[in-house]
Amino acid sequence: MSEVAVKGAVKRYGPIAALDGVDLTFADGEFFGLLGPSGSGKTTLLRAIAGFIELDAGEIRIDGTDISRIPVHQRNIGMVFQNYALFPHMNVAENIAFGLDVRNVPAAEIKQRVGESLDLVRLAGLEQRRPKQLSGGQQQRVALARALVTRPQVLLLDEPLSALDKHLRQEMQVELRRIQRQIGITTIFVTHDQEEALTLSDRVAIFNKGQVVQAGSPRVVYERPVDRFAAGFLGEANFLDGRVSGIAGGVARVALSTGGEVLTPANELGVNDAVLIALRPEKISIDPAPAGVAAMPNRILGTVSAAIFSGSSLTYRIAVGDRIFIVFEQNKSRAPLPEHSTVMLEWPTADNVVVKS
Amino acid sequence: MTPTTRTRWAILGLTGPAYLWLACTIFLPIAAMLALSFLDKSPLVPKPASFTLANYGAFFGKPFYWSLTRWSIELGFWVTLFSFLIGYPAAYALAKRVKGRWREAIFLLIVLPFWSNALVRIFSWTMVLRPNGIIDLGVQSVLPGAPTVDLLFTYPAVIIGLVHSYLPYMILTCYIALQAIDDSLIEAGRSLGANKLTTFRRVVLPLSLPGIISGSALIFVPVIGSFMEPRILGGTKGATLGMNIEEQFTVTANWPLGAALSFILLAIVLVIFGMLYPFLRKQSGAA
Numbered sequence: 001m002s003e004v005a006v007k008g009a010v011k012r013y014g015p016i017a018a019l020d021g022v023d024l025t026f027a028d029g030e031f032f033g034l035l036g037p038s039g040s041g042k043t044t045l046l047r048a049i050a051g052f053i054e055l056d057a058g059e060i061r062i063d064g065t066d067i068s069r070i071p072v073h074q075r076n077i078g079m080v081f082q083n084y085a086l087f088p089h090m091n092v093a094e095n096i097a098f099g100l101d102v103r104n105v106p107a108a109e110i111k112q113r114v115g116e117s118l119d120l121v122r123l124a125g126l127e128q129r130r131p132k133q134l135s136g137g138q139q140q141r142v143a144l145a146r147a148l149v150t151r152p153q154v155l156l157l158d159e160p161l162s163a164l165d166k167h168l169r170q171e172m173q174v175e176l177r178r179i180q181r182q183i184g185i186t187t188i189f190v191t192h193d194q195e196e197a198l199t200l201s202d203r204v205a206i207f208n209k210g211q212v213v214q215a216g217s218p219r220v221v222y223e224r225p226v227d228r229f230a231a232g233f234l235g236e237a238n239f240l241d242g243r244v245s246g247i248a249g250g251v252a253r254v255a256l257s258t259g260g261e262v263l264t265p266a267n268e269l270g271v272n273d274a275v276l277i278a279l280r281p282e283k284i285s286i287d288p289a290p291a292g293v294a295a296m297p298n299r300i301l302g303t304v305s306a307a308i309f310s311g312s313s314l315t316y317r318i319a320v321g322d323r324i325f326i327v328f329e330q331n332k333s334r335a336p337l338p339e340h341s342t343v344m345l346e347w348p349t350a351d352n353v354v355v356k357s
Numbered sequence: 358m359t360p361t362t363r364t365r366w367a368i369l370g371l372t373g374p375a376y377l378w379l380a381c382t383i384f385l386p387i388a389a390m391l392a393l394s395f396l397d398k399s400p401l402v403p404k405p406a407s408f409t410l411a412n413y414g415a416f417f418g419k420p421f422y423w424s425l426t427r428w429s430i431e432l433g434f435w436v437t438l439f440s441f442l443i444g445y446p447a448a449y450a451l452a453k454r455v456k457g458r459w460r461e462a463i464f465l466l467i468v469l470p471f472w473s474n475a476l477v478r479i480f481s482w483t484m485v486l487r488p489n490g491i492i493d494l495g496v497q498s499v500l501p502g503a504p505t506v507d508l509l510f511t512y513p514a515v516i517i518g519l520v521h522s523y524l525p526y527m528i529l530t531c532y533i534a535l536q537a538i539d540d541s542l543i544e545a546g547r548s549l550g551a552n553k554l555t556t557f558r559r560v561v562l563p564l565s566l567p568g569i570i571s572g573s574a575l576i577f578v579p580v581i582g583s584f585m586e587p588r589i590l591g592g593t594k595g596a597t598l599g600m601n602i603e604e605q606f607t608v609t610a611n612w613p614l615g616a617a618l619s620f621i622l623l624a625i626v627l628v629i630f631g632m633l634y635p636f637l638r639k640q641s642g643a644a
Contacts, residue, residue: 052544072547073556085545089563098559099549150550 002063002153002186003028004049009058011044011210018044019055020210026154029184031177033197033218036207037233042190043158045207049188050156051075062153073102078147078185079156083163084139086131092118092142093127099150117145120179137168144176148183155180157189161196173199194234198222206230227356231278238284238325240277240352244269251349253297258323261297264352276357282328283351286316288337289344299346300325307336318343394616401610412617422598422618426625429598433581436519437573443520444527445569449561451528452535453543467525475522479589482518483509486590510592518586523579527572534568535561578626582619598622 004026011019019041026032034042047053049060051072059068067075086095093114100110118124121141131139140160147155160176161169177200180187191197197204198218205215206229214221214230225231228239242256252266254275264277295301302320314336316327325345337343394413398406416422447467451460470478485491486508493506508514538561546556584603587595598618605615 050544050548052547071552072544073550073552077548079545079548081541081545083539083541085539085541087542087545087560087564098546098551102549102551102555102559146545146549156548 004154004186004188005061005064006045006049007059007061009045009048009060010056011041011048011053012056017041017210019048019058022058022210022212024205024212024215026186026188027202028186031180031187031200031202032189033201033204034188034190034207035192035194035197035204035234036213038192040207041210042205042207044210046156046158046188046190049154050077050079076150076153077156078150078152078154080140080143080147080158080160082159084131084143086139086142086146088131090130091127092123092129092131092134095131095142096146096149099146103150113149117149120148120182121145121175136164137172140164140172141175144179148179148185153186155185155187157187159190159192162191162193169196176200198234204234206233208233224353225278225355228276228278231353231355236281236326236328237278238281240279241357242275242277244271244273244275247271254352258321260295260300260320262352263297263349264354265350267354269354275354278353278355279347279351281315281326284325284327284345284347286318286327286329286337287344287346289342293344298349298352299344301342301344304337304339304341304343307339309336316343318345320345390616390619393613394620396613399610399612401612406613409613412614413621415614416618416621422601425596425598425601426621428596429581429622430625430629432515432519432583432587432597433577435516436523436580437577439516439520440524440527440576441569441573444524444572445531445565448528448531448535448568452532452538453540467528471525476585476589478521479518479586482514482521482590486514486517509590510594512591512595515587515591515595518590519580519583522586523576526575527569530572530575531565531568534565538564574630577629581626582622 006022006024006026009019009022010017018039022041022045024045034045036042044053048055051067051070055068059066061067062075087098090098096114096117097110100113105113114127115124118127121144123138123141123145126134126138131142134142143160157176161172164172173196189200201218203216204218204221206213206221208229213233214226221230222234225234225237231237231239240254240256240258240262242254242262244252245255245261246253247266247269250266251263252269252275254262254264254277256262262277264275269275289301293301300320302318302325304316305319305324306317308315308317309331312331314329314331316325316329316337318325318327327345393400395408395410396406397409397411398404400406451463455463483490487493488505488507488509490509492508496503496506508517542560542564543556546560547553551559581597582599582602583597584599587597587600599622602615602618602622605611605618
């Protein structure tokens with residue numbers, strides 16, 4: 001198994017930089033998610049690692065060996081394509097055997113390894129089927145088995161689950177994770193589905209405009225986004241801007257531009273600094289405002305402008321002055337708070353995350 | 358009316374005219390020709406005709422017809438082969454390499470010659486192939502004193518003219534088959550360790566086989582019955598079964614023999630495709 005290191009990767013298409021100086025290291029056996037809006041460079045990076053795209057600058061190393069100049073077929077990679085790209089003129093066994101066949105592996109060994117692969121993806125018995133005769137999930141498994149049977153150093157997945165319906169997608173996520181753990185192969189996958197990235201990955205990297213905005217474990221990236229883009233792309237966030245009015249005991253007091261005050265861990269902040277704070281909607285607790293309650297730091301009064309019911313949870317849109325706060329609440333026993341009623345929003349200091357704008 | 362009967366009437370109404378037209382323009386003439394091929398006199402002769410197998414007997418009795426037939430089939434084979442060798446790479450380049458507006462422009466260049474009259478195009482080849490023609494002058498200017506290049510009225514001339522006439526069919530059918538092959542299949546082949554040539558041989562070629570087959574059928578069938586190109590470019594040397602059939606109708610006015618030879622030609626085509634069918638079916642991966 002292998003470590004993949006990307007250093008200073010640059011790829012330009014005319015005036016547009018699809019990759020603009022990307023440095024990332026994918027650790028041995030890691031499941032790494034590349035996340036970002038379309039055109040952010042995540043797919044370009046994946047295809048550069050595969051060898052379908054040649055970098056303008058920078059290098060890609062697998063276990064220390066620079067592979068930038070090695071053609072695709074000599075890189076030891078396995079790739080699963082968005083549309084699976086199964087060969088329609090071959091049956092399942094022939095599809096899986098392809099990579100071994102072109103490597104001149106003896107027939108007996110091919111047969112044995114194809115069998116093992118089919119067991120791994122739990123498709124034994126479907127050897128003679130044509131891709132057309134398989135369901136989407138089964139095609140996905142064949143594509144995975146075909147990519148893994150050659151024992152590649154790296155597994156590359158290009159939006160592997162996007163063509164499946166929601167139910168099957170969740171099932172395949174579990175399956176993908178199981179297989180990846182079982183083999184321990186370094187896996188890099190591209191997705192625009194943030195939930196999928198958070199569920200599957202050991203680490204994720206968020207891409208924007210050809211650059212890595214933030215990389216880290218899903219929890220860190222989600223809880224401690226570095227900037228407005230990262231906070232807004234991964235999940236939802238309320239953004240509060242203001243100025244530090246005082247610091248005491250490692251806590252900064254921030255006067256918001258729209259009125260009201262919040263407290264946030266001071267870290268490197270200084271008095272009078274302009275700050276942008278990201279606040280996750282599920283961190284906020286919402287309650288009917290008791291009579292005579294007053295606003296205070298980390299407590300804001302507002303009125304319900306909309307309550308959106310989505311089964312297991314509710315999304316509130318709360319008007320505070322001319323600003324809208326988004327608040328998520330689990331659907332417990334309480335009836336949804338009525339529109340136009342006055343509510344009190346409260347949240348802990350630690351959930352005010354200062355981000356770059 | 359129930360919905361099903363209404364659907365049936367709708368289908369009949371929509372397809373009826375087309376079938377009627379086909380029946381009148383194809384089946385009736387063919388039936389008439391079949392009947393004609395068993396008569397002992399041309400309908401032009403004002404005497405009553407009677408049934409005979411002599412027209413078919415003439416074919417099997419004369420080795421002259423066999424050699425004509427053999428040459429016609431060979432001609433079909435060579436023209437199809439050269440059309441494939443020239444047309445397939447062109448189709449591949451168009452489908453997989455050329456993008457956007459260039460593709461349309463090149464397509465136009467392929468189709469453009471076909472806006473002119475076929476007869477004119479074939480005659481223009483005589484100017485290229487004859488002594489003192491374009492090829493000859495070209496060779497002489499590069500190699501002064503080289504022997505005169507005279508391709509006119511030779512087998513190669515017939516093949517060149519027919520390849521010119523039928524090449525676009527191969528390009529178009531192969532193009533359609535090739536552009537339907539998803540690029541990710543080629544990338545998948547490469548990612549699995551196959552070099553470009555192996556990927557082409559194992560993935561692209563088999564998947565484009567239906568296009569090659571239909572292109573070959575579209576070329577082979579008319580070529581073995583062709584008469585205009587062999588006459589103009591091949592003269593007496595290029596005589597084909599098709600030329601002979603045409604002569605039976607237009608020169609010797611022996612319509613029944615012409616009709617019989619036509620049906621023999623049709624039978625040969627059917628037999629050849631019948632023999633190839635199982636093989637083609639297997640290769641094209643019908644699933």
